[in-house]
Amino acid sequence: MRRANPGLSRQARAGWLFVSPALLLVAVFFFVPVVIGLVLSFTDFDIYAIGAPDTARFVGTHNYAALFRLPLFWKALGNTVYFVGVGAPLSVLVSLGAALLVNSRLTRFQPFFRSVFFVPVVTTLVAVAIVWRYVYQPQYGLANWALRGLGLPAIDWLGDPHWAMPAIILLAVWKNFGYNMLIFIAGLQSIPQSLYEAAELDGAGAWERFRHVTLPGLGPTFVFVGVTTMLGFFQLFAEPYVMTQGGPLKSTTTLVLFMYEEGFRWWRMGNAAAIAFVLFAIMLLGSLVQMRLQRERTT
Amino acid sequence: MRRIVPSLAIHALLALGAALTLVPLLWMVSASFMPTGEANRFPPRLLPSHGTLEHYAALFTRLSLARPFMNSLIVTAVTTLASLLIVSMAGYAFAKLRFRGRERLFRALLLAIVIPTQVGMLPLFLLLQKIGVVNTLAAVVIPGLAPVFGIFMIRQYALSVPDDLLEAARIDGASELQIFWTIVMPLLRPILVTFAVFVFLSTWNDFMWPLIVLSDDRRYTLPVALANLAGEHVQDTELMMAGSVLTVLPVLLLFVGLQRHYLRGVMMGSLKE
Numbered sequence: 001m002r003r004a005n006p007g008l009s010r011q012a013r014a015g016w017l018f019v020s021p022a023l024l025l026v027a028v029f030f031f032v033p034v035v036i037g038l039v040l041s042f043t044d045f046d047i048y049a050i051g052a053p054d055t056a057r058f059v060g061t062h063n064y065a066a067l068f069r070l071p072l073f074w075k076a077l078g079n080t081v082y083f084v085g086v087g088a089p090l091s092v093l094v095s096l097g098a099a100l101l102v103n104s105r106l107t108r109f110q111p112f113f114r115s116v117f118f119v120p121v122v123t124t125l126v127a128v129a130i131v132w133r134y135v136y137q138p139q140y141g142l143a144n145w146a147l148r149g150l151g152l153p154a155i156d157w158l159g160d161p162h163w164a165m166p167a168i169i170l171l172a173v174w175k176n177f178g179y180n181m182l183i184f185i186a187g188l189q190s191i192p193q194s195l196y197e198a199a200e201l202d203g204a205g206a207w208e209r210f211r212h213v214t215l216p217g218l219g220p221t222f223v224f225v226g227v228t229t230m231l232g233f234f235q236l237f238a239e240p241y242v243m244t245q246g247g248p249l250k251s252t253t254t255l256v257l258f259m260y261e262e263g264f265r266w267w268r269m270g271n272a273a274a275i276a277f278v279l280f281a282i283m284l285l286g287s288l289v290q291m292r293l294q295r296e297r298t299t
Numbered sequence: 300m301r302r303i304v305p306s307l308a309i310h311a312l313l314a315l316g317a318a319l320t321l322v323p324l325l326w327m328v329s330a331s332f333m334p335t336g337e338a339n340r341f342p343p344r345l346l347p348s349h350g351t352l353e354h355y356a357a358l359f360t361r362l363s364l365a366r367p368f369m370n371s372l373i374v375t376a377v378t379t380l381a382s383l384l385i386v387s388m389a390g391y392a393f394a395k396l397r398f399r400g401r402e403r404l405f406r407a408l409l410l411a412i413v414i415p416t417q418v419g420m421l422p423l424f425l426l427l428q429k430i431g432v433v434n435t436l437a438a439v440v441i442p443g444l445a446p447v448f449g450i451f452m453i454r455q456y457a458l459s460v461p462d463d464l465l466e467a468a469r470i471d472g473a474s475e476l477q478i479f480w481t482i483v484m485p486l487l488r489p490i491l492v493t494f495a496v497f498v499f500l501s502t503w504n505d506f507m508w509p510l511i512v513l514s515d516d517r518r519y520t521l522p523v524a525l526a527n528l529a530g531e532h533v534q535d536t537e538l539m540m541a542g543s544v545l546t547v548l549p550v551l552l553l554f555v556g557l558q559r560h561y562l563r564g565v566m567m568g569s570l571k572e
Contacts, residue, residue, distance in 0.1 A: 010475065011396050011397055011398065011475065012396070012397065012398035012399065013398075013475075014392070014396055014475030014476070015392045015396035015397065015398035015401065016398055017475075018388040018389060018391065018392035018396060018475075018479070019388070019389045019392045019393065019404070021385045021388065021389070021445070022385050022386060022388070022389035022408075022445040022450055023389070023404070023408070023445075025385065025441075025444050025445035026408060026411055026445050026447060028426075029419075029423060029426070029441055029442050029444075030411055030414075030416075030419055030423075030442070031411070032422075032426070033419035033420075033421075033422035033423040033426060034414055034418050034419045034422075036422035036425075036426070037418055037419055037421060037422045040421065040422060050425070050428070098316060101309055101312055101313050101316070102313070104309050106302060106305060106306040106309055107309055107310070107313065108310070113313050113316075113317060114562070115558060115562075116317045116320055116321060117316065117317070117320055118554075118558075118562065119320065119321070119324065119551070119554070120320060120324075122500055122504075122550050122551065122553075122554040122561075123324070123504075123547045123550065123551065124503065124504045124521075124522055124543075124546045124547050124550060125504060125506060125522075126504075126506050126522040126523075126525055126526050126529075126546070127327075127522070127525060127542075127543035127544075127546040127547045128323065128324075128327075128543070128547070130525065130526075130529045130539055130542075130543050131323050131324070131326070131327045131540065131543050132323060133529075134330075134338070134536055134539070134540070135323055135326070137339075139339075139341060140338070140339045140340060140341050140343055141343070142322065142323075142326060142343055145341075145342055145343050174319075174320070174323070178320075179565060182562060182565045182566060183565065183566065185566075186566040231415070234415070235415060235417060237506075237507050238506045238507065238526075241506075241510075241526070242526050242529060256417055256507075259417065260507070260511075263420075263421045264421075264424075264511055269421050269425070272421050273421055273422070276415075276417055276418045276420070276421065277418065279415065279417065279418075280414065280415055280418050283415060284413075
């Protein structure tokens with residue numbers, strides 16, 4: 001079929017040509033695997049099936065049912081929810097605090113502090129996880145040295161099942177808060193100065209200005225930061241892999257770590273795929289709930 | 300005058316925050332120069348009694364990290380350059396070239412942002428195994444060649460390219476490829492730098508995917524090699540700190556050099572909503 005306008009068809013041809021490499025790559029190496037993953041999650045694909053894929057059989061929802069009966073799955077889910085539920089809000093709070101401090105009218109050397117707080121974001125997670133493992137070392141580590149200096153009892157950070165997850169949360173907050181801080185700064189700077197001046201004329205104090213001008217003005221930023229931080233925190237993997245291998249007593253085994261072990265250590269691909277989709281469903285649900293909550297709060 | 304107290308409080312908090320942020324990294328650097336055993340003392344030493352480079356030497360001799368370092372460099376350079384071309388072509392086309400189904404295609408592509416990468420990792424591994432590239436650097440590079448966030452980022456920027464400019468070039472008889480290369484690419488330069496820094500950092504720092512597809516330690520990227528060594532050399536604190544410095548240094552230098560572009564990119568991300 002020939003087009004009436006030859007210019008448009010030339011443009012259309014170029015358009016397809018220009019998008020096709022990206023499209024092909026995303027389709028073949030992302031969308032196709034995701035669909036195969038969904039299929040895999042309904043099969044008993046295991047180490048034998050890697051050599052001979054036709055030995056894998058459909059088992060319906062068996063993988064999912066078996067997963068929900070597995071105590072380790074609930075443990076990993078609980079750990080993940082703990083990490084997301086405590087870590088993500090804490091990280092957002094620290095980010096907001098840092099943004100308010102850096103962006104304050106009184107602050108000198110703003111670019112300096114902004115860059116310093118951002119440095120952990122660019123560092124390699126594996127490397128800093130190793131550094132923090134030594135910071136948390138119970139006898140010689142800086143963390144316990146600081147606690148003793150403050151007159152507090154020492155903590156067996158990574159060796160105590162009650163402290164291992166909080167220790168990883170602290171590392172994650174340290175590593176990530178600079179990113180959201182920057183986004184909060186952008187949000188703060190987009191609030192018109194006139195609103196603050198008007199509030200000041202009405203006799204609003206610093207707290208009231210924060211409560212009635214800053215917080216509402218940051219509404220859309222909160223949605224963005226909240227959802228992206230939550231999604232990122234759900235994918236916790238490298239920190240426990242490097243620092244605790246999921247221990248002690250499985251207290252830092254997360255869903256992604258569990259999936260990795262099922263899939264790439266024991267080669268139970270069917271099970272691992274089911275874990276991946278459960279994680280996906282939870283993340284989707286979490287995003288929807290959060291967006292709904294935010295919408296209700298703003299309307 | 301009444302500003303002095305709040306100003307002092309703010310700067311005290313900022314200084315405290317900066318110290319907490321930097322101490323782990325500064326200690327990493329300091330410990331990497333300490334003689335063996337000095338980082339495992341109580342109370343902890345903050346500075347080496349005398350500096351030594353023996354651990355850095357050991358990284359390249361005893362631990363042969365030169366190879367993983369080169370692997371990381373190759374993977375990162377290839378991914379950055381190739382994705383730069385692929386993504387800018389797509390981003391520009393989605394913004395400026397009219398063709399049927401463009402909007403629908405773009406929306407379908409954005410779906411990829413919502414789906415966590417882990418969901419596709421297992422089948423991707425099987426797929427790459429079928430192609431026969433598992434345990435090669437190509438397997439590390441391939442999934443990173445067309446990051447969807449980049450297509451989105453560059454499309455947003457390319458929307459501001461004036462149509463008149465493109466039309467004028469068409470009337471002058473320039474081909475679409477010429478227009479893209481000689482007119483559009485120079486205009487996209489600022490966003491391309493931002494994107495390149497993003498990809499460089501995330502590729503260099505990536506851990507889970509290389510860990511999955513690489514099984515031969517001569518093929519390891521630096522983070523995978525480092526994580527592997529951290530298991531074997533738990534007691535060698537100073538050595539591991541030197542390894543960490545080596546891993547972090549390239550990205551840190553890049554950040555210091557190009558932070559303006561990178562920070563702008565992060566702030567742009569927040570405007571996605």
